[in-house]
Amino acid sequence: MHRIVVLGGGTGGTLAANRLRRAYSGSEAAISVVDQDDRHVYQPGLLFVPFGLAHLEDLVRPRGRQLHQGIEYLVDPIDRVQLADRAVHLASGRELPYDVLVVATGATLAPEETEGLTGEGWMERVFTFYDLEGAEALAKRLEWFDAGRLVVNVVEMPIKCPVAPLEFCFLADWFFRERGVRDRVSLTFVTPLDGAFTKPVASSRLGGMLAERGIELVTEFNTGEVDGAGGRLVSYDEREVTFDLAVVVPAHNGAAYVTRSPGLGDELGFVPTDEHTLRSKAAPEVFALGDAAAVPTSKAGSVTHFEGEILVENVRRFLAGLTPDAFYDGHANCFIETGFSKAMLIDFNYDTEPLPGRFPSSVGLPLMKETHLNHLGKLLFQWFYWHTLLPGRDIPGVHSAMPERGKDRRAETKVETSEEVAP
Amino acid sequence: MTTDTIAGTTVELNEEGFLVDPSQWTEEMAVELARREGIDPLTERHWQVIRFMRQQYEATGSGPTVRVLGKTSGVPVKELYQLFPKGPAKLAAKIAGIPKPRGCI
Numbered sequence: 001m002h003r004i005v006v007l008g009g010g011t012g013g014t015l016a017a018n019r020l021r022r023a024y025s026g027s028e029a030a031i032s033v034v035d036q037d038d039r040h041v042y043q044p045g046l047l048f049v050p051f052g053l054a055h056l057e058d059l060v061r062p063r064g065r066q067l068h069q070g071i072e073y074l075v076d077p078i079d080r081v082q083l084a085d086r087a088v089h090l091a092s093g094r095e096l097p098y099d100v101l102v103v104a105t106g107a108t109l110a111p112e113e114t115e116g117l118t119g120e121g122w123m124e125r126v127f128t129f130y131d132l133e134g135a136e137a138l139a140k141r142l143e144w145f146d147a148g149r150l151v152v153n154v155v156e157m158p159i160k161c162p163v164a165p166l167e168f169c170f171l172a173d174w175f176f177r178e179r180g181v182r183d184r185v186s187l188t189f190v191t192p193l194d195g196a197f198t199k200p201v202a203s204s205r206l207g208g209m210l211a212e213r214g215i216e217l218v219t220e221f222n223t224g225e226v227d228g229a230g231g232r233l234v235s236y237d238e239r240e241v242t243f244d245l246a247v248v249v250p251a252h253n254g255a256a257y258v259t260r261s262p263g264l265g266d267e268l269g270f271v272p273t274d275e276h277t278l279r280s281k282a283a284p285e286v287f288a289l290g291d292a293a294a295v296p297t298s299k300a301g302s303v304t305h306f307e308g309e310i311l312v313e314n315v316r317r318f319l320a321g322l323t324p325d326a327f328y329d330g331h332a333n334c335f336i337e338t339g340f341s342k343a344m345l346i347d348f349n350y351d352t353e354p355l356p357g358r359f360p361s362s363v364g365l366p367l368m369k370e371t372h373l374n375h376l377g378k379l380l381f382q383w384f385y386w387h388t389l390l391p392g393r394d395i396p397g398v399h400s401a402m403p404e405r406g407k408d409r410r411a412e413t414k415v416e417t418s419e420e421v422a423p
Numbered sequence: 424m425t426t427d428t429i430a431g432t433t434v435e436l437n438e439e440g441f442l443v444d445p446s447q448w449t450e451e452m453a454v455e456l457a458r459r460e461g462i463d464p465l466t467e468r469h470w471q472v473i474r475f476m477r478q479q480y481e482a483t484g485s486g487p488t489v490r491v492l493g494k495t496s497g498v499p500v501k502e503l504y505q506l507f508p509k510g511p512a513k514l515a516a517k518i519a520g521i522p523k524p525r526g527c528i
Contacts, residue, residue: 113490156490220510222489224501236489236504251490267491272483 002029002319005088005098007078008255009035009063011043011390012104012290012304018392019312020102021068029319032072032096034088038062041132042385044301044378047164047337049135050142050247051175056132066390078105081261083283100285100315103271105258107160107291107299111250114155114226121228126246129168130160138247142175147184148244153233154191155223156251157198160291160299163346165189165249166196166206167337173213174339188216190233190241195219199353201411202346205368209338223248252299254292270294275350277324278311285318287311295330297350302333305389306400312392331402333359335378343374349402358406360397367407430455441517445480448520456518462507465518469506472498476519486516486524 002024006017017033024031040063048054064073077091081101088096109130111117117126127138150172154165169189176182189196189210195203196210196217210217224236226248233241253259254269264282265271272281273293280286280293289311290304297303307328314324330350335343345365346354356368365377388395424443425436430451435443440459442448453473457465465473475496479487489512493500503511512524 156488222504222510224504236500237508266483267487267495 001027002099003097004029004031004100004102004315005096006031006033006102006104007081007088008104008106008290008292009033009040009067009073010104010106010290011301011385012106012292012308013102014040014063014066014390015305015308015392016102016104016289016311017071018066018068018390019308020315021071022392023312023316026070030072031070032074033063033067034074034076034078034090034096035063036075036077038064038075040066042382043160044385045382046129046132046135047167047171049132050127050129050138050168051171052139052143053171056136060132061386066386068391078255078257079260080257081264081286083261083263083286086283086285098285100287100319101283102311102315103258103264103280103286103288103292104290104304105255105292107158107252107270108255109250110253111248113251113253114223114248116228117155117226117248117250119226119228121231124228125231125244126226126228126248128248128250130164130249141245145185145245146176146179146181149186149188149242150245150247151188151190151233151241151243152247152249153221153223153226153241154193154249156192158299159249159252161334162198162298162300163206163334163336165191165247166210168247169210169215170213170339171337173215186216187214188218188241188243190218190221190223192222193219199348202348202354202368206336209370213339252291258292266294275330276327277314278307278328279314279318279324287315297330298332298334300332300334301385301389303331306331306333308392309394309400329401331400333398335374335381337375337378338370341375342370342372343378344368344370345374345377347402347407352402352407353412355407355409355411357408360399360403361405364397364406439517439523441523442520445521448477452520453518456520460514460518462514462518466506468498468502469518472496472503472506472511472515473519476515476521480519480521486512486519486521488512488524 006013040061042059045054045059079089079091081088123137128134176185196207197203222236225234231243258265258269271288273288275295280288289307291299310326310328313326317324333347337343347359348354358364434447507514
């Protein structure tokens with residue numbers, strides 16, 4: 001009987017374990033999932049919490065209950081993985097031997113790595129919405145923030161869901177307009193990138209959308225210090241951005257046990273992984289998916305979802321003595337909430353940047369256009385997340401490989417000008 | 424892509440001025456590439472970073488980000504910005520003749 005151990009009961013671990021459970025009978029494989037707690041957070045929902053559009057109780061469910069019958073679920077912090085012995089050591093002292101290990105422990109926030117960030121003013125005038133506590137505290141603060149300079153700052157890439165800070169800006173613009181105080185609140189987006197986003201066509205489009213909304217864009221700003229008391233972000237090259245309220249996306253690391261496991265991770269605790277087969281570079285029987293994997297695409301739920309299908313196929317091939325040759329193309333797909341009950345959809349992979357057109361085919365949802373339909377898509381996605389994606393079922397019409405049909409390739413080289421849907 | 428002569432060797436550079444073939448790189452080229460970026464002379468601290476970038480590239484196939492450099496090169500981030508102003512990871516990669524770090528997606 002194969003022993004499969006899955007580290008992490010979040011998006012990637014849950015959907016991988018459920019797919020594996022369906023692939024093998026109880027007598028063919030024993031599957032265990034380990035996580036340090038029993039709170040599965042619907043992370044895309046965190047964006048809405050600061051604006052009172054979502055509440056914590058709607059976003060959290062028990063991890064164990066998302067797993068199919070016949071999967072052992074252990075709540076126990078991971079001490080380390082001993083690759084040479086093919087065993088996982090848990091904090092309780094328990095040891096889990098494995099034939100295949102799936103690493104899906106995501107990314108963790110590292111606010112303490114930025115000077116001053118968790119110092120004076122943290123959770124008072126400096127917040128993050130990237131965890132439950134931060135998102136909720138920020139909601140309370142935004143309720144009575146009605147004048148001053150709000151700065152949204154990404155400290156360093158990579159981060160989870162690279163469009164989320166932009167969505168926060170768009171929603172903040174909407175939020176303050178609705179409350180009639182937008183003329184008294186200035187909004188600034190401060191990023192280490194050289195534009196609003198990483199991929200050229202989308203970066204130009206999103207940059208234009210910030211400008212239309214009167215949101216200032218500060219680029220190539222590498223935050224060296226957050227001075228909460230003085231209300232300043234200071235970059236390593238000694239530029240300053242002042243603020244009354246700062247919403248900071250801290251640097252990310254992999255899970256701490258990865259760094260404690262000899263040979264498993266890189267300097268930041270992410271697991272070097274073949275970007276197409278999802279097999280780790282650490283050992284042939286170790287696979288990784290989701291935010292935990294160091295592969296050159298976005299750290300996002302859609303990526304994890306698309307990876308899951310490929311990873312499970314390759315685990316099966318490996319256990320059958322075959323070469324794991326199922327191929328992930330880097331497919332990512334994000335709804336970008338743009339405020340006023342509209343959203344924009346982008347779809348891309350390792351080789352193809354986000355392009356206009358429709359998804360998944362010429363009669364599907366509009367790509368790179370703000371529409372109400374995409375907003376409904378984003379809201380509906382939460383249902384699909386719990387009921388289709390986590391159980392490891394396919395979403396109709398949505399597959400791992402990026403769909404080519406419906407994409408407008410003419411946009412590829414030129415930079416899009418405006419074809420705006422005014423808010 | 425453009426063709427250029429750097430320290431007596433004909434090489435190809437991409438649109439952003441990065442060496443297309445990292446194996447063509449020599450230490451003499453680094454001196455000239457640095458001069459073109461306004462860094463002259465290259466001090467021992469610069470070399471420490473450049474050699475580290477080469478090692479990392481050879482070991483992992485890509486250059487490290489600033490945070491990784493700060494953690495592992497022995498040169499703190501603040502000093503990296505003094506040595507290679509604006510974007511240390513990008514600029515040091517260019518001078519070290521390796522591709523632009525692709526950490527940011």
